[in-house]
Every structure is written in structure tokens, then in C-alpha cells.
Amino acid sequence: MSDEVRIGEKLGFAGGDFACALFFLFFSFYGLYFYTDVFGISAAAVGTIFLIARLWDAVNDPIMGIIADRTRSRWGRFRPYLLWMAVPFAVTGVMCFVVPDWSPGAKIAYAAITYTSFGMVYTSVNLPYSGLMGVISPRPQERTELSQFRFIGSYSGGLFVAMAVPFLVSNLGGGSERRGYLLTASLFAVMAALLFLTTFLTTRERIKPIERESPQVIADLKDLLANRAVIILFASSLLYFIGIALHLATVPFYFKYYVGEGHSLFGWTLSADSMIGVFFSAGSLFLLIGVFATSRMARRFGKIRTYT
Template sequence: MFLDLISKKEDQVKEFNMGDKIGYAFGDFGCAIFFTFVSSYLMVFYTDVLGVSAAAVAILFVIARVWDAIADVVMGVIVDKIGSTRHGKFRPYVVRFGLPLVIVGVLCFTLIPGLPENMKLPYAYVTYILFGMLYTAVNIPYGSLASVMSNDPDERTALSTFRNMGSMAANIFVMFFVPEVVFNAQGAVTAEGFILCAIILAIISTVSFFLNFRLTRERIVHKTNQNKKGLLSTLKMLLKNRAFIGVSVASFTMMGASLTITSLNVYIFKDYFNNTALTSLGGMVGMVASFCVIPFAGTIVKKIGKKEATVLGGAFATIIYGIMLIIPNLTAIAYIVLSFIAGLGTGLINTIIWALVSDVIDYQEYISGERNEGTVYSLYSLARKLAQAVSGGIGGVALSILGYKSGAAVQAASVGLGIKNMALGIAVFGYLLTTLILLFVYNLSKKRLAEVNNELAKKRVMV
């Protein structure tokens, strides 16, 4: 079999080590590098190369996102129903579907010579929706993988940290590499640039998926419950899982706040600060701050716990965004500096959040007696996708309410001020809600998590 050829010769499972962390980072790097390319540039390809109208693309994206939400849950159930193979329960999906994923990803950016005009939009529908389905087939098992690599809280924090590093590295790579390839000397996008870029990123993604499979190991084996309940029963039990509700709603509010301020960032610099030259710097400081937090996240978690660390990060970000909101005549430099400081708090949450999801999966087993990694993770992923959809709408609605004039060279001063206040106000409100939800709804404190892990340890078999 193909998996036998790329798996390690030794059959024994080694103790958790640096290879696991690096391999897990490669998994998200492989997913994120192509997903970011698609998210950032596919609309431009459709409108400027394939010749599809912006309105038609917008409808396509909405339909695809709705289908993605359904596909996430279906994939989670499939993974749980099929169970483990000798290569593990989750690792095989990453390589089995990783190669088809990037092949379809390349097709998304392919301008087929002689394709009739009336076939271009159907071609976009088929390739983009298929890409989303294959991405789900890779990403849902990959996200669930951390819960069976280790049950040690510190090791799970390390996996969450390295996953965040892989994602940020992918975003930075796409940010700097893709424009150099897809734009020509005159600043226009080209079909040749898109296909070349897609092929290069496909190769990088494929290698990353192989490294994820080779370097990681599934160490936690759970006994299969022959009388496993159906999806409806699992959903009912999830509604009783405070930890799941807490981390899902907190992620929704956190991402809603983060993505809204990101989408309005360009307007803040253009219409409030009247300084577009600093837009890129203003957009990058949060990512830089997250990198600065990574070396200290593990130490913070060891001292106070995962829940406690995310509450700390949320409260810190809320305070800094609040200061930014009330400062009169906020300058661009002050905005950038304070955004970096706020990013230390948001970066702490983003670094740890995936470890919380692994703990939620354990807690679901603790209260229900069943192991549903794929289903739990897919429903958590659904909450994040809903936040992406909502945040996109909030930005457009905010501009409309404030009287933003599309196509106008200069906006009224009140519009720029309104955009700045709206973005920062949403950030304050979103991160405040995130902090309160993590504090009062999410119930796996450091002490409680230790108790749950001790109870589960009696039922588990380590291999």
C-alpha cells in the first residue's frame, strides 16, 4: 500500500518528541499555505483572468461556504465511524486526500484554453466546491490528530503552539511570495503567474503532508464502543458539554472581532489616518506579536493553566483595544504600536486555543463515555467558519451605516472617524465577550482538567 511505502519501518511508537511537534506544524503549514492562496487570490483570478463577474463570484463563495459547513460535520462523523487503521485513525487522511486536494487546487487557478464563456462559471463552481470538500477531508482529521498524539497538558500546549507557528509561517510565505509570481512588471495579474504559483505551492503542500504523516504518531488508543450512539445523540450530549460550548462560542466572538478589524484595517489607514503607506505594517504587527508570544506560551500555561492563560490574553487585549478607542486624535504610529501590544494578548489565545479543543474532546469522552474526535472537532470548525461569514458581513454593513461612498477619492472626515471607532469598538466588545465566556462558561480550569485526565487515564490503553 501507498501508506506502507511512506511510513517508518519501525512499528513501535516512540515517546512524544520534537519530531511530533515539527510534524504537526507541517500539517497546518501544508493546509494553510494553499488555503491562504485560495482565500486571498482566487477572486482576483476569477474576475481578472477567468472573466467571471464579481457578483457571480460572491454568490459562488456564499454557496460554497454553506456547503462547507455541512461537509465539515459529515466528515467528522465519517472519521469517527470508520475508526482506526494500523497507521492510525487520523494521519492517513492527510496524505490520502492531500494530493487530490492540491491537484484540484491547481485546477482552480487553471485557465483552460478554448473554454466556452458559458462554461467558465460552472467550471469555477465544480473546482472550488470540490477543493473545499477535499480541504475538509484533510483538515478535520488533521485537527483531531492532536487529541490522540498525547494526553499530557504541556505536550498538547506545545502542539497548539507549533500548529500556530505553521499557520503563521504559511501566511507570511504567501504574503511575500505570491505577489512576486502572479503580478507582471506592469502590476497586472497573469494566467501564467497563477498556474506557476499554484504548482509551486501544491508541491510545498504535498511535501508538508508527507512530513506530517512521517513525523507524527497516534499514541492514545481508545476502545471502540460497539453501541455507539448516532449523530443526534452525540449533538444532544455536546449541548451538555460546557467546555465545548465555551470554546466554540469564545472562538466565534474572538474570530468575529479579529476578522472584522482586519477587514476594516485598510479603510482605517486610508480614510482616518490618510496614510496608505503604513497599511501593510499595520496589518502585520499582530502577526509579529503572535510570534513574540510563542516562546513564552508554554511557560505561562505551566504556571497558571490553559484556561487561565486564554482568559489573561483576552482581558489584556480588551484593555489595550479599549485604550485605543478612547485616545483622542489617535495617530497612525500610536495605532500600530498599540496594535502590536494588543496582539500579544490575542496571540496568546491563538497559540493555546487548539490545545483547549483537544481537552474538550477528552471532556466529551468523560461525560458521555464515547470518543467522538472527528464530530467534536468538525462542529468546532463550523463555529469558526460561521465567524468568518459573519465578520465579512459586519464590515460591509458598518461601511454602509457610516455613509461610505464607494469610488469616492476622499471620504468625509466623519466617515473615517466612524470606521476607526466602529472597528475598535467591535474589537473591545468581541474580546470582552471572549474573556467572559472563557472565564464563566468554559469549565476546564487547571485543577478540573487534572481531575478529568486522572479519571480518563484509568480507561485508556497506551501503545
Template sequence: MTKLSLREKVGYALGDVASNFYWRIFDLFLLIFYTDVFGLPAAAVGTMMLVARIIDALTDPLMGGLADRTRSRFGKFRPYLLWGIVPLVFAGVLTFTTPDLDVDGKLLWAYATYVFMMLSYTFINVPYGALIGVMTSDSHDRTVLTSFRFIGAFTGGSIVAYLTPELVALLGQGDEVRGWQMTMALYGLVAALLFLITFLSVRERVSPISREQASLWVDIKDLGRNKPWLVLFSLALVIMITITLRASTGTFYLKYYVDRPDLIGAFSMTYMLALMMGAAITPLLTKFMGKKQLMLILMCAVTILSAAFYFIPRDQVLLMFVMQALIGICLGPKSPLVFSMYADTADYSEWHTGRRATAMVFAAAAFSQKLGGALAAALIGWLLGALGYAANQVQTSTSEAGIVMLMTIIPAVFAGLSVLLVRIYPLDEQSVETINLDLASQRAVIGKE
């Protein structure tokens, strides 16, 4: 069993640094960009983001099926790191371009460019995520690799969180519309270089035990019979709603409730650094307890801390930063744990059915992530619209209370739901080891034939 080198782990991690020049923008700034810069009503933005992400999410399994069936001298998944660069860069710039149109025209532009953006992201990110399942078959090595990946993700997220407001001001020179467009052009060039480095750094090693290629419909049916994957899909969906609610509402919370918009960059960066710290210590934590047990403890902590955030007075800024950091540390291991567990469910599916569809497993995982983010964004937009939110104005007590609830109690409810889902996840460390040993022996037999 090949152990991954430090060079390969770092090279792979740079791909998620690149991805987060886009994903973290969606989480932290896209909603407030559409309302406060683009000039769209909050409720319309909520609906648009839900519809666009559902359209995109439905294409994830198709992308997974396409990647699983790709044959090239570079492998199944690596080529997409090159093929997807140009569409992603152009889509990012167009999404943050503000044309001189009426509200209906702007909304149509937002639908078209955001769908294009998410489809471009899917085209490169689904194969990138699937690489975890074919770079190594060792469960612990996968956890380490996903920790590197999400250290990269949160590093990219920290850069985006802190620098974006500064870059928009610097590159726009007083023109916020142009500032956003130029910032995304710069991020696109950096992301393109990082994806190229990832392509050159990684290798695909794990081959399926069966060379017979099933149909796309059979792959989807296999997922429907994969109980560990179904539980994990639901868990990732709920946790993503929790994360997106807190991340997207944080900008509104600081701008309108705390009345400190100057702290948005520092607050967001603190959260990203805390997430990165949590991801970094994940391999150490998994040496002392299993992935399921660790996830259970962490999500209990997130539930309690998110609810406690509600009681912080608006003038206790330092306490807000401390609590945000604690929540980030607890949520940081979630990503490496869940994606390592997804790789385990791909092994379970192959062991159970004799067929392997790695990209399909990770594509459907991406579906869960995106759907969770879409539902959270829609909930924010709809609730703010219903409570009378008005962009760039002093908020009413009703809309202000809604912002606070979206930042605290509502995420706590979803975090509590995730605890219940973790409890019914069926794969523990012993069962994963048994599956891996059995698959390894089958591959050894095939190798001798």
C-alpha cells in the first residue's frame, strides 16, 4: 500500500486553496454583494440562489458519471484540473460583473452567470474531490490527505476573508462595482496557477476490482442502497446549512447589528484560521478516537456554542471573536472527517456490489454540500425579505432580530440535528479496516491473473 509523500499532499492541498477563491466568496460575500452592490431584493436573491444551486447540484451526479468513465493518459480525474481552468476564471469575473440594467434584467443576468459559475465549479471540483478515493486506499492516509486538503481550503478562505474587502477598495479606487470585477479576475489567475501545480503533483493509484463499467443509472442505484453514504449525505447537508448560515449572516451581523462593518474582514479571517486549526489537528484527534465519535463530540459543542452566541451583547466584540474562533475550531475537523468517510463509503459500495464509482460518490457528496448551501442562502434571503430588510440602511428591530437569530439559534438547531445523524452512521474503524483488507486481497488476486 503506497504511502503518500509530503510533496503530493501539499500539491493536492493547493487545489483547495484554488477552489476557495470561489467557494468562500460564495459563503461570505455573494449574498451581500447581490443585495448591497448589485441592487437586488433579498427575497429574490434567496430564490435565485436556491434555484441556481439546485440546477447545478443535479448536474453533479452526471459530472461524476462522466469522470468515472473518462480514459486518458493522465488518468480519470486529473485532466479536469486543466480542462476546467478557463471556464472557471471567466465565470467568476462574469458573476461579479454588474451590467447597467433594470432590476428584472439584473436578476436575469444573475441567474445566467451564477448558474454558469456553479457549473464551471462542478466541472473542475467534482473530479478534484474524487482524487482522494484513488490516490490511496489507506483510511488513515486519506484522513491525513483530507486534513491537508482542508488546511489548504481554510488557508484560501482566510486569504479571501481578509483581503477581499481590501482588494475591492484598492482595485476599485472608489468604484465598488469595478473593484469586485477586478478582484475576481485576480483570484482567477491565482487559482489557475494553483490548479496547474496540483495537476503536476498528484497521481491516481487505486484501480477498481472490476473492469466492467456499469451504466450511470446503476451507479445511482448503488448509491441508493449504500446506507453509510445515505446517512453521510444527510449529515453533510445539515452541517453545510449550519456553516453557511453562520458564514453568510456574519457580514450582515457585523454591519447592521454590531455596527462595525470595518471588522468584517478580521472576523471572517478569524473564523477561517480557526477552521484551519481544527482541520490541522484532525489526524492527531483521530489517533485517540474514531471518526464517528469525534464528529459526535464536535457537533455537540457547535450546538451549545452557537446557542450561547445569542446571549452576547452587541458591544462585546472581543467575546464575539473568541466564540467565533471556538466554533470554527470545532467545525474545522468536519470537512476532513466527512470527506475521508465518503472515501470509506466508496470502498463499502465496491465491497458490497463489486463495482467502484468513486467520482459518483464524491459528486453526490458535492450535491449535498451545494444543496445545503443553497437552502441556507435561500432561508437567509427569504427571512430577511419577510422581516423588512433594507440594504445599506438602519434596520428595524424586527429585521435586526432576524439577523441575530440567523447567526445563532437557527444554526444551533441544525447542528443539533447533525448530532442525531452522526449517531446512526453505521461504519466504525473496525468495519472500515475489514472492508479494506478484503478489497486489497481481491486486487492482489486480480493482479496475479
């Protein structure tokens, strides 16, 4: 069997991040709006749920990384999680968009449990998927290409979510946003599960793990916290994603309650929902263009000059 990473494997790998984007960006683009205007709980309650979930992620993510790194199976360290967690990912994703007819307190509890549970399942598939890129090939050039395909998958997923959600919620819901969001989430869940299975079947781990005499979890955590570059990267990434999250979460409210209905674009009269889709689609499209432009600039000017 050839060790070359062929185009089919690269495309299969890209499908994994497309699958992750289906729900990550579904929540990023429409999560706050869904929970307040469709699910029916207060913005303060949603903000608290999101905060608790992110704080738990700070604990859960390193644990999952350690577990995945120490996994040994006939499929490798990271690929098995794409198989094992595909169905739980789909089920918990759909459960987040079920709107029970309960009291406000019970609905808040339900939202907190399902959203946090989905976040844990998302971590259990996304972190191993991220680690997979480093073991598919020992060749730096091929890993760079895999990274580009991953971003193509992610931003293509973002473009799809931006364009599809307003259309699907409107047409599948038949006038009911509650029904529309649930059926849209169900469709995305099936797509995500199939894409994870495709990534599992089309990729191969070529780099074998270095065996240790015994687990060194505490030592690994100490090394991580002592790494100044990692701390700086963590802090900068945290601030960046806080800004992005705040921006994305407010867009649906801006168009629905401030811009309003009946505005024209190139001769078409757009509803508020349509304008939300156009806005998110434009941003996702330029991100996708940026992936292609950046790769070419990096080859011409070098990675350091390009990224700084």
C-alpha cells in the first residue's frame, strides 16, 4: 500500500471539519437567537449556560486530549472516535433543538444539560479529528496540504450553514420556527454522522505512537502550563474567539429587530431572515477565498512573512 496521501483521502479528511462546522457554526450563527426567541428562555439564562459550558470545556478538552493520545486500537489513536462518536454527536445535536413544553426553570435545566452534553460529545470527536492530521503523514508538505483541505471543509461548511439555515427553517417549518429548527438540526445530524464515517473510512494513520512505560498525565499538564508560547497562544485565541462569538451571536437580532423587513438588494426584496443568510454567506465565502489566497502567498513569500 502506498504511503502517499491521495486526493480522496484529503477530501475525506476535509469532510470531518465540514461535519463539525454543521453544528459549531449552527450554534455560532443562530444559537443565541434560537434559545431566546424560539426555545423561550432569557438571554441572561442562555449566557450563563454558554459560560458554564465553556468553563467546563477548559477542563474537559485537556482530559479528552490525554485520553485520545493514549488510545490504542486496531484503527489507530484518533480515527476510532470518528466511528464511536458519530451517532452520539448526531443524537445530542438534535436534542439541543427539541423545545419541551415545560416550565421556564425546567426548560433552562433541559437546555443546560443538552447543550453541555453536546459540547462534551463535540470535544470527543473534534479533538481526535484535529490530532488525526498529525499522524496521517510524516511529510510536512502533505500535512500542510491536509491543513488547507481541513480549512476548506470548515469554511465550506460555514458557507453551507449560512445559506441553508434560513431556507430550511422556513420551508421545513411551514411557518413554525420551532419545527423548522428541529428538522434542520435533524438533517444536519444525519449529514454530520455520514461525513464522520466517511472520514473514518477514507483516512489512515501512518505515524505510530511512541510507547511509554506508564502514563504521565500530571507531568504533561505541568509541561503545558510551563510553556510560555502555549499560554500566549491560549490567551490570544481566547480573546479572538470571544470577539468572534459576540459578533456572530448579535447578527440575527440586528437584522430582525433593527434593520427589519423589506429591504432591496440588486432588485430583490429580502426578508430579515434572508438578510441574515446573505450576511453570513458573504463572510463565509471570503473566508473560503482566503484559504486559497493564503496558501499561494505562503508558497511565494514564506509562512512567517505571510502570517505576520
